[in-house]
Amino acid sequence: MTRRQTLILAAALAVALGAGFGLGRFTEQQPAAPAAPKAGRPVLYWYDPMYPAQRFDKPGKSPFMDMQLVPKYADEQPAAGGVQVDPAKVQNLGVRLATVEQGTLPSGVTATGVIAFNDRDVAVVQAKAAGFVQRVYGRAPGDVVGAGAPLADLLVPEWAGAQGEFLAVRRTGDAALIRAARQRLQLLGMPTGLISAVERSGRVQNVTTIATPTGGVIKTLGVRSGMTVAAGQTLAEVNGLGRVWLNAAVPESAAGQVQPGQTVTATLAAYPGETFNGQITAVLPQAEAESRTLTARVELPNPGGRLRPGMFATVQFGGAPQPALLVPSEAVIRTGRRTLVMIAGPGGRYLPAEVRVGREADGRIEVIAGLAQGDKVVASGQFLLDSEASLSGVQARRLSATPSKAAAPVTYQGVGRIEQLAGDKVTLSHEPIPAVQWPAMTMQFRLADPRLAREVKVGDRVTFAFEQTQAGPVVRSLRRMGGQ
Structure with missing residues (x-):
């Protein structure tokens, strides 16, 4: 190959590479084409897959992401019975079902506690007369003592004169005077045992021993040797x-x-x-x-x-086991605002349902309302199914709904204008329907009975009621609005 041929070949190669690079750049810079709706399939709305809760009534570019909006077709709208999941996907998700069954839960409660003194078993030791402490017996707070344990010897000067008078009256032999003198000693706070000792000995005894009336622990002790005490002063407290x-x-x-x-x-x-x-x-x-x-x-x-x-x-609080409607605790989804379970229905459908729960023990929880015995609930993988139901717009069954084996169809109301009638199908330009979060749009519905179209014509404003099915929305009633 000559030098001239070599130069020509290199130039051609450079041109080819440049054209390829330019074509690549052109291809990269071209925006993605809007997703075209498939023929024959009515579109409910358009949405951004990254923000499925936001809906749009026409195609275009997402305001959130650099991508085109995706159409949501009427035949993709979930039925009232819940979201449908392919059985193969269910197996891959590790979904495990559990049956709602009647059982018993232990009514006991376990708690922790602290031992404390019985405040109903407290004895207060007081001085019944003013006097002086002659002797103490070495007690201290916290000591455990028996009933009648001595605490201190108290000298009461006032008792000496009263006892002397009592002994003098006793020598007179007058029963009435003796009885009155004995009563006076009692009013002065003298113990019955001390009065009997004075009678037996015939001598004045104005020193009394203060003792505990019951056994227990000394909680407070306010008596010391040599101190003066007043009548009614508290000397000690003993807790049984x-x-x-x-x-x-x-x-x-x-x-x-x-x-x-x-x-x-x-x-x-x-x-x-x-x-x-x-x-x-x-x-x-x-x-x-x-x-x-x-x-x-x-x-x-x-x-x-x-x-x-x-x-x-x-502490274990006792109680007989009580009957209850039970599900596994792991089947319950707590969102903070409500409590849900995923009910497994026929045909691979799953419906979120609100429940009210009660006691919980041994991995099971009591269902007070929202489920019936024999219902099937998802015990594993329910969070993924709940997310799928939320993305699909499935409304959770409320507690006011009566639990049953199959959820009753839900009917929605709308107002619109008839654009076209064709056999068992009607095309309506309807106003927004908040119950299913639809904006105002024109879409095709299937008539549950073709006879519904007999009393209306194209251009009429109508009220209509429809249900959501797997095949799309089905009109159950169609009525011409008055005043037309």
């Missing part, structure tokens, strides 16, 4: 330990399951394998704002003082 309180924190959501008089079982880490039985004496009227719990006061017997205030316990 024969029965203690267990204050259980019950979640607010379970408050209705806890009632006074209910039996409970408590277990403590201090005594593994051992249970303590008690009874609810009160449910306090105020809830804890921070923990959102109510306090259930349980009274427990405490033989031997083994249950010590401050100990933690796990």
Whole structure:
């Protein structure tokens, strides 16, 4: 090949490459053609697949993305029975069904609690007369004492003169005077035992020992050697330990399951394998704002003082199992505004339905309203089906609807103008229909009965009622508006 031929070949190659690059750039810069509707298929609206909730009444470019709007055909509109999913896709999604069945749930509630003193078993020790503390017995707050344990010896000067008078009257032998003198000693606060001791010994005894009336723990002690006490002054408080309180924190959501008089079982880490039985004496009227719990006061017997205030316990509130309509807990979808399940219908259809739920235990939850026994619900993969239903515009069945094996057809109302009549089909230019989120548009409907078109003609304004089916919207009634 000569040099001239080589230069000619290189020039031709450069021209070809340049043409190819320009053609490629031209192809890249050309905008995508609008999606053309398929012939014979009425279009409901156009939408952006990235923002399916926003609908448009004509084709064009999406205001959100650099792409053309996609038509939504009438025969793609989901039926009232829900969204339909191909069985192969259902298997790939790992959809698992569960049957709504009648069963029982344990009515018990488990909570934590703290052992506390029984404030109904408190004894207050007071001085019945003014005097001086001569002796104390080495007690301190927190000591556990028995009934009649001495706390202090109190000298009461006022008693000496009264006892001397009583002994003098007693020697007279006058029964009436003796009875009056004894009553005076009692009014001065003198214990009956001390009066009897004075009668037996015939000597004045103005020193009395202050003792605990019951056994328990000393909560407060306000007596010291040498101090002066006034009549009615509190010297000590003793809290009994024969029965203690267990204050259980019950979640607010379970408050209705806890009632006074209910039996409970408590277990403590201090005594593994051992249970303590008690009874609810009160449910306090105020809830804890921070923990959102109510306090259930349980009274427990405490033989031997083994249950010590401050100990933690796990409380099981008893109750007989109660019948309920049950579904797996995993089948429930909580959106924050409502609670849903996906009902599996015939023909591979799935319908979201609102439910009202109650108690939950052992992986199952009680359905109070929204389902019937024998219904099939999706227990696995329901979130994907719910998303598909939302994208398809499927309305969830409300609680007011009566649960049944197959959802009843839903009828929608509209107003429009007849553009064309052809056999069992009618073309209407209708106003917006908010119930199905349709904008104003012209579209074709199928007549449920061709006789519906007998009383109307092209150009009439009409009211119509239609249902959504798998084949598209079907008109059930068609009436000419008055005044035409």
